[in-house]
Amino acid sequence: MEFKGKDIISIKDFSKEELLYILSIAKKIEKNPDPNLLKTKIASLLFFEPSTRTRLSFSSAMKRLGGNTIGFAQGEVSSIKKGETLWDTIKMAEQYSDVIVMRHPLEGAARLAADAATIPVINAGDGANQHPTQTLLDLYTIQKEKGKLENLNVGFLGDLKYGRTVHSLAIALSHFKAKMFFISPTALKMPKHYLTELKQKKIKFTEVRDLSKVSKQIDVLYATRIQKERFPDQLEYEKYKNAFRLDKSTLDISKKDMIIMHPLPRVGEIDPELDDTKNAVYFKQAGNGIPVRQALLSLVLGKIQ
Amino acid sequence: MKQGSKKELKVPAIKDGTVIDHIPSRVTFKVMRILDLREFNQAISVALNLKSKALGKKGIIKVGNRFLTQDEVNKIAILAPKATVNIIKDYEVKEKINVDLPDEIHNIIKCSNPKCITNNEKVKTSFSILSKTPLQALCNHCERVMEAKDITLI
Numbered sequence A: 001m002e003f004k005g006k007d008i009i010s011i012k013d014f015s016k017e018e019l020l021y022i023l024s025i026a027k028k029i030e031k032n033p034d035p036n037l038l039k040t041k042i043a044s045l046l047f048f049e050p051s052t053r054t055r056l057s058f059s060s061a062m063k064r065l066g067g068n069t070i071g072f073a074q075g076e077v078s079s080i081k082k083g084e085t086l087w088d089t090i091k092m093a094e095q096y097s098d099v100i101v102m103r104h105p106l107e108g109a110a111r112l113a114a115d116a117a118t119i120p121v122i123n124a125g126d127g128a129n130q131h132p133t134q135t136l137l138d139l140y141t142i143q144k145e146k147g148k149l150e151n152l153n154v155g156f157l158g159d160l161k162y163g164r165t166v167h168s169l170a171i172a173l174s175h176f177k178a179k180m181f182f183i184s185p186t187a188l189k190m191p192k193h194y195l196t197e198l199k200q201k202k203i204k205f206t207e208v209r210d211l212s213k214v215s216k217q218i219d220v221l222y223a224t225r226i227q228k229e230r231f232p233d234q235l236e237y238e239k240y241k242n243a244f245r246l247d248k249s250t251l252d253i254s255k256k257d258m259i260i261m262h263p264l265p266r267v268g269e270i271d272p273e274l275d276d277t278k279n280a281v282y283f284k285q286a287g288n289g290i291p292v293r294q295a296l297l298s299l300v301l302g303k304i305q
Numbered sequence B: 001m002k003q004g005s006k007k008e009l010k011v012p013a014i015k016d017g018t019v020i021d022h023i024p025s026r027v028t029f030k031v032m033r034i035l036d037l038r039e040f041n042q043a044i045s046v047a048l049n050l051k052s053k054a055l056g057k058k059g060i061i062k063v064g065n066r067f068l069t070q071d072e073v074n075k076i077a078i079l080a081p082k083a084t085v086n087i088i089k090d091y092e093v094k095e096k097i098n099v100d101l102p103d104e105i106h107n108i109i110k111c112s113n114p115k116c117i118t119n120n121e122k123v124k125t126s127f128s129i130l131s132k133t134p135l136q137a138l139c140n141h142c143e144r145v146m147e148a149k150d151i152t153l154i
Helices: A018-033 A053-064 A085-094 A110-114 A134-148 A166-176 A190-202 A233-241 A248-252 A282-287 A291-298 B025-034 B070-075
Strands: A044-049 A069-074 A099-104 A121-126 A153-155 A177-185 A205-210 A220-223 A259-261 B017-022 B044-052 B056-064 B084-089 B090-097 B104-106 B126-131 B136-139 B143-147
Touching: A018 A134, A018 A166, A018 A291, A044 A085, A044 A291, A044 B056, A053 A069, A053 A099, A053 A121, A053 A134, A053 A291, A085 A099, A085 A110, A099 A110, A110 A121, A121 A134, A121 A291, A134 A166, A134 A220, A134 A259, A134 A291, A153 A166, A166 A220, A259 A282, A259 B126, A282 A291, B017 B025, B025 B044, B025 B056, B070 B090
Parallel strands: A044 A069, A044 A099, A099 A121, A153 A177, A153 A220, A177 A205, A220 A259
Antiparallel strands: B017 B056, B017 B084, B044 B056, B084 B090, B104 B126, B126 B136, B136 B143
């Protein structure tokens, strides 16, 4: 499978075989990392909006394989303040590096960057649109923890309307015959066009407002943050915020081996009392970002075939 | 138009060229822009606000000495899906081309997502047509799916 020079922009660009191949490379790297694999390679980390986890994870992934990074961590840098276009910033960055990793507040910015650049571009989040490396590390976590990706019952909990990680993961899991449970307040339901897409792919799903109605069936519970700013009415927010809170009582009504995932940061959706249980895998999930991003960087740089 | 016809011609007949009829009147000039006719240096006749049973008011464009191709005709499909395009040679209709929405359209419509990069930087838009009826167009940048009601022209 040829990945050299390829851009990683949207999870929709990948076939099932390609997804599995990337995960297999991540597994290999995690088992047997080569600290010199990306020696002499430089990644431009262009973060036009702040991000802690993703930026540090890419930086660590690069450095642990012997590579280097340059870049900036917010949009208030000189060139953007001066009004430089994204296109020009990318044309500049490609002179200085071998791969571009970019986060941008505007949707579609990553696709534009890929059009501008002659070197590979990895999308580290473009607005509310795509964040493919997050989806890949979610898949990697599920595969690692459950030993498979096929035929799992996956529950998505919380803000399903705006949560891009949920949208991308649902689409990715549709390759693996997952049965899906969408658990959310009515105001934050999964957007219709995603449900239509799932129907077209013959994926079985159920929409409910109450986790306890379906929790006994769930193998993987993917919780997300309900963001205060999404509610026009703060009373509405107060009403919902605790209805989607997980704690030890959740485990009493769930399968023993159910895993709890969360893209982080959490703001009260998961009680810290769950952190030490074997069901909680969200911190391991964040750690899985390293081998997955190492795999992607090595693949697009042509260092692993 | 054959000789002897009594029907009044709203726009002079052309000897050789292309006649685009049944354009919704309000998009006639946009059709001209999409087909790059404004810079074209041959005779062009344009009529607007003609009566039409199907469209209410329609426009007609007659372009002398230019023969539109199927690909060019398809570019106007999103604006004028009912347009009829006739290729004229020596005053006779030699070919009728039906407009057919292409799989991709470039730089004709805007993305309805205000946070899309194409609405914030000078970028050519690009859409994939997921479905023709009902119309569904996917922005190739931000991945928003638009329906007919969301579509505005550049």
